[in-house]
Amino acid sequence: MTNMGMTMTQKILAKHAGMDFVKPGDLITCNLDRVLANDITAPPAIVEFRKIGKPVFDKDKIVLVPDHFIPNKDIKSAGLAKIVRDFAREHHITHYYEAGRAGIEHVILPEKGIVGPGMLIAGADSHTCTYGALGAFASGVGSTDMGVAMVTGKCWFKVPDAIKVNITGKKPDDITGKDVMLTLIGMIGVDGALYKSLEFTGDGISELDMTDRFTIANMAIEAGAKNGIFPVDEQTKAYEKGRVEHYEIFTADPDASYCRTVDINLSELKPVVAFPHLPGNTKVVGTFGDIKIDQVVIGSCTNGRLEDLKIAASIMKGRRIHPDVRCIVIPGSQQVYKEAMKAGYIDTFIDAGCVVSTPTCGPCLGGYMGILAAGERCVSTTNRNFRGRMGHVDSEVYLAGPQVAAATAIAGKIAAPKEVH
16 A cells, blocks of 8 residues: 655655654654743642653753643643743743743744744643744643653644635735634634644645745634644745744655645635634624723733734824723734834824733633623634633633724724724
């Protein structure tokens, strides 16, 4: 029997398992390039690590980023952060990022060149799949696997089957990567890619900038996927210049096998929102009645990059947030914050009446910096809108891109940018 071709994901897994060929369903053990955890997931991983009683496998390959309840919101979160800080000092972890030095993990790792094309990254956070935007295999794992990985530098995987997402057409000015991904999840469902690899391809990919790709890969998990991955093209190489100089590019074989193909024509897309309480519950803005909003959040590992803030600021410039709305803007990293200040975006947000926060995951997971009371509605550029995700179980979260979020903050109801211009 001749071996079929392999997808990008299967090739990266095969390389890191020291094998020439893998197929969907194979159970393999891989060497990891990066092991990642945060202030919520690292403490239980450290407990497992200590049970093994051996040193870390490589102090340069472990990345610890306190970002979920940072700056510490209460005594318990301070205790969690201290566990991570003490561990990082004890083991001389190179990539430990204290509050004020960095930001949200999935924004800063690409930004600082800690992750790059062809790498295999396991992170104790479900949105580790963000790094697939760079042509890496990146996936979330549990804290027990993370504890073992910090000792061995290895992790086991079941090789996933793959869905080909064929992207074509030209991206309209009012569309972002968030609309692309919410549309896809709306098409296939929140379990439509369960333990599969979402492999993005097609001539439309050149229309998507790196911020679009990070947003799309970030939400692969919201379709149940093991990972999402983009090919390495000229945009990827331009992004990596000065960040990661040496990397391996993997490309799918022409005869690679996919269990399904999904087509998305960018030209046909319209701004969408995901209604409560699932990311797949998508509706096109303008196809439903007025929905008044109490809060808007712009930021997170999904949409907290400079381009996201630029889009929001362009809509808010010279306008005021609706009197019934509070709008919270959270730059994804200190670097993004500084660049947004230089560009005048922070002035625009403050003049419009927004709260501008230090980088944090905060409100996305109902941590702090924007918790919802019973009956309140929020439009958010985050990645999940499950019941109770951002606060009270009787609150509602609508997911959207930065352009819809900014327009909504001004209109006081869910709106598209053209409705406030």
